[in-house]
Amino acid sequence: MNVKIDGKYYSGNKGETLLELARRNEIEIPSLCYKEGFEGLGRCRLCLVEVIEGNSTKTVSSCVYPIRDGIEVLTNTKNIVNMRKDIIFLLLLRTPNNGYIRKLAEEYGVKAPSRYLDMEREEDCILCGLCVKACEKLGTNAISLVNRGITKKVSTPYDDASKDCIGCGACAEVCPTNAISLVEQDGKRIIWNKTFDLISCTRCGKCYSTEEVLHHIDEQLGVKTQEYLCESCSRRLVGEKFKEAFQNLI
Amino acid sequence: MDVLANSRVMDMAIDIKGDYNDSMDIIERYPREKRYTLAILQDIQRKYDFIPREVMVLMSDYLGMPISDIYSMATFYKALSLKPKGKYIIKLCNGTACHIRGSESIREELETILNISPGETTEDGLFSIEVVNCIGACALAPVMLINEKYYGGLTEEKVKAIIDGIKEGHR
Numbered sequence: 001m002n003v004k005i006d007g008k009y010y011s012g013n014k015g016e017t018l019l020e021l022a023r024r025n026e027i028e029i030p031s032l033c034y035k036e037g038f039e040g041l042g043r044c045r046l047c048l049v050e051v052i053e054g055n056s057t058k059t060v061s062s063c064v065y066p067i068r069d070g071i072e073v074l075t076n077t078k079n080i081v082n083m084r085k086d087i088i089f090l091l092l093l094r095t096p097n098n099g100y101i102r103k104l105a106e107e108y109g110v111k112a113p114s115r116y117l118d119m120e121r122e123e124d125c126i127l128c129g130l131c132v133k134a135c136e137k138l139g140t141n142a143i144s145l146v147n148r149g150i151t152k153k154v155s156t157p158y159d160d161a162s163k164d165c166i167g168c169g170a171c172a173e174v175c176p177t178n179a180i181s182l183v184e185q186d187g188k189r190i191i192w193n194k195t196f197d198l199i200s201c202t203r204c205g206k207c208y209s210t211e212e213v214l215h216h217i218d219e220q221l222g223v224k225t226q227e228y229l230c231e232s233c234s235r236r237l238v239g240e241k242f243k244e245a246f247q248n249l250i
Numbered sequence: 251m252d253v254l255a256n257s258r259v260m261d262m263a264i265d266i267k268g269d270y271n272d273s274m275d276i277i278e279r280y281p282r283e284k285r286y287t288l289a290i291l292q293d294i295q296r297k298y299d300f301i302p303r304e305v306m307v308l309m310s311d312y313l314g315m316p317i318s319d320i321y322s323m324a325t326f327y328k329a330l331s332l333k334p335k336g337k338y339i340i341k342l343c344n345g346t347a348c349h350i351r352g353s354e355s356i357r358e359e360l361e362t363i364l365n366i367s368p369g370e371t372t373e374d375g376l377f378s379i380e381v382v383n384c385i386g387a388c389a390l391a392p393v394m395l396i397n398e399k400y401y402g403g404l405t406e407e408k409v410k411a412i413i414d415g416i417k418e419g420h421r
Contacts, residue, residue, distance in 0.1 A: 141316030146325045157321035158303070164316065 004072040018062035018073060019047050029062055029075050030084065030104070032176040033128035038137060040064040043128045044176075048083055050074040059083070085110050091126055093117065098124045100177045124179035127152055131171035131180060138170040140216065143192065154180075161194035166212035201230035273297070273305045277312050284315055287323060291330055299335040336371045336378035338416055340396050345384030347391040356392050357381060359406040363413050376420065377413075 040063030390402025
């Protein structure tokens with residue numbers, strides 16, 4: 001499939017989205033709620049682009065738009081930039097003190113008049129729902145978007161320490177605005193009002209995961225982990241094994 | 251996977267405190283499919299006047315979907331409530347026509363008679379007040395809806411009579 005993006009032709013695979021194709025070819029399209037490996041959510045709308053097909057032009061969210069043969073895409077027209085500015089403006093009003101959003105606003109030259117800005121506002125969440133997706137894919141569906149309108153937020157049912165949460169921290173990891181509080185101290189991890197004991201690596205002693213996560217992984221894989229290893233130690237172990245096998249070959 | 255599913259059910263069984271066992275009869279009227287969630291929630295709301303936490307656990311188990319999803323839905327729709335609602339839900343219209351024709355004084359009267367604010371329920375569990383935007387009966391303004399019945403052309407005296415009438419029927 002051939003797609004023309006900003007005047008150049010690129011070849012894409014069937015089923016690929018516009019954003020995926022663009023990212024693969026290092027064409028910059030801004031986004032907040034997109035994370036490689038997850039399907040697009042189409043929530044933050046920052047990845048808007050113009051698609052020209054035949055005689056018609058439309059504005060689409062590139063993260064959820066599957067490419068079609070022969071379409072032409074414009075990622076940086078005046079129209080698109082203005083729409084992105086509007087979106088960033090609204091996000092800035094919601095999260096006036098968030099570093100990521102402020103940086104984005106600066107990049108796009110978006111300034112909010114002080115009569116709209118409430119600098120006392122302590123909000124970091126832009127409600128993109130990427131954390132909910134991460135919890136669904138990697139965790140245990142412990143969080144969801146609750147309420148609606150101005151009271152909408154991401155939370156566990158009844159804001160309680162969720163029985164389902166395994167403290168994997170995938171939600172905090174993917175959050176584009178660093179809005180989810182994950183505190184680690186004295187061998188404990190606190191997230192979503194729940195406290196977890198951290199497991200330390202049997203080799204280097206570094207705290208790296210919760211017991212619940214390791215159980216979850218065992219259950220998913222149907223195996224029993226023999227040795228608790230942190231990421232770097234388990235990589236080293238694989239490396240050592242590989243080296244050994246290689247030397248035996250020679 | 252089966253082991254996991256069973257352990258979840260065991261975990262949740264401890265959670266069931268109130269007597270909501272008959273809620274299973276409502277839930278089981280529907281096939282075990284995610285798309286019936288809202289229909290079940292509506293039936294549960296009708297029966298208990300709110301969505302009890304325990305029933306969400308039962309539903310999650312029956313439909314095989316996470317509690318967080320059901321909670322998300324239950325908090326999204328205005329027709330569903332997490333707190334017990336009164337037996338009589340008064341929906342007072344504050345649409346443009348009703349507003350102009352004095353729905354604010356009707357609200358004040360209701361608040362005085364029942365001693366609750368909109369969104370609250372009386373202690374005896376009989377009445378809840380909700381202020382809604384338009385119930386599509388502007389010709390009757392100011393109007394309120396109690397359960398399925400419309401009361402139009404309201405005055406403060408009329409409101410008192412209506413509420414007294416309902417209370418009388420419950421003695």
